[in-house]
Amino acid sequence: MAYNVLIVDDSRAMRSFVRRVLDLSGLALGSCFEAGNGKEALDLLRVERVDLVLTDLNMPTMSGEQLVQLLEADDSLRSIPVLVLSTDRTEGRVQQMLTLGAKGYVTKPFLPETLREEVERVLGCHYAA
Amino acid sequence: MPPSDPAQMLFDSASEVLETMFFTSIVGDAAREDSGAGSLSASLTFRGNPSGKFGVSLSPGTPRSIAANFLGLEEEALSDAQIGEVVCELANMLCGSVLSRLEKHNRFELLQPELQPQEVPSSTECNRVSRVIALEEGTLGLWLDLEQAV
Numbered sequence: 001m002a003y004n005v006l007i008v009d010d011s012r013a014m015r016s017f018v019r020r021v022l023d024l025s026g027l028a029l030g031s032c033f034e035a036g037n038g039k040e041a042l043d044l045l046r047v048e049r050v051d052l053v054l055t056d057l058n059m060p061t062m063s064g065e066q067l068v069q070l071l072e073a074d075d076s077l078r079s080i081p082v083l084v085l086s087t088d089r090t091e092g093r094v095q096q097m098l099t100l101g102a103k104g105y106v107t108k109p110f111l112p113e114t115l116r117e118e119v120e121r122v123l124g125c126h127y128a129a
Numbered sequence: 130m131p132p133s134d135p136a137q138m139l140f141d142s143a144s145e146v147l148e149t150m151f152f153t154s155i156v157g158d159a160a161r162e163d164s165g166a167g168s169l170s171a172s173l174t175f176r177g178n179p180s181g182k183f184g185v186s187l188s189p190g191t192p193r194s195i196a197a198n199f200l201g202l203e204e205e206a207l208s209d210a211q212i213g214e215v216v217c218e219l220a221n222m223l224c225g226s227v228l229s230r231l232e233k234h235n236r237f238e239l240l241q242p243e244l245q246p247q248e249v250p251s252s253t254e255c256n257r258v259s260r261v262i263a264l265e266e267g268t269l270g271l272w273l274d275l276e277q278a279v
Contacts, residue, residue, distance in 0.1 A: 091233065108150070
């Protein structure tokens with residue numbers, strides 16, 4: 001199965017970095033979509049099949065936190081796993097995002113292997129069997 | 130509670146961020162910052178407790194080298210826009226790392242990093258901590274302005 005992934009970050013450089021890590025990871029990737037904020041991500045998720053969302057938190061127009069909340073509230077999108085990638089490593093923030101519905105949280109900076117392992121964990125848990 | 134040695138905090142953050150995601154090694158402290166044509170600076174404002182500003186300055190040639198490492202591209206293939214975006218992302222990540230060392234429990238809001246035409250002067254209302262670090266490619270200057278408690 002090839003996974004379609006959506007990378008959400010207001011930094012084009014960061015989106016390129018994440019895409020490169022995924023390309024080199026050996027994961028079976030299908031389409032790799034990109035969005036610059038939560039609003040763009042939601043618009044895309046309503047028209048494309050996406051198996052995993054990787055999102056930053058601090059973005060203009062719509063934050064990653066708002067995106068996770070809206071996905072959780074949407075019956076047709078709630079099943080898509082979300083992995084947060086953020087510079088914010090305060091203890092309360094990580095727990096808050098997991099409570100809101102994120103399936104994982106990777107703090108920047110991260111090693112490429114760390115991201116790959118976390119993506120594999122989330123996809124493995126979600127799509128096993 | 131501010132750390133006892135904020136300058137060391139800047140060094141530790143630079144080491145963590147550069148070596149993890151920019152595949153760039155730190156040589157040690159630099160005696161002074163190399164500036165001039167080709168150097169590039171970026172800064173951002175953060176809000177929280179405390180609020181303040183954070184910035185970086187890279188010596189000539191260094192921004193292109195770091196951007197190539199980060200994006201996995203040849204230096205010659207990079208546009209100025211790509212280099213600027215990577216330097217802004219570097220500033221963003223370094224700021225996040227520094228603030229997490231400064232305050233483990235307080236949350237901060239980081240505004241969009243912006244490229245700066247020249248070094249940002251320290252405000253009279255702020256305490257500035259700075260450090261210049263030698264990289265294999267050149268130098269990286271970091272500064273942190275913390276607003277003084279009223």
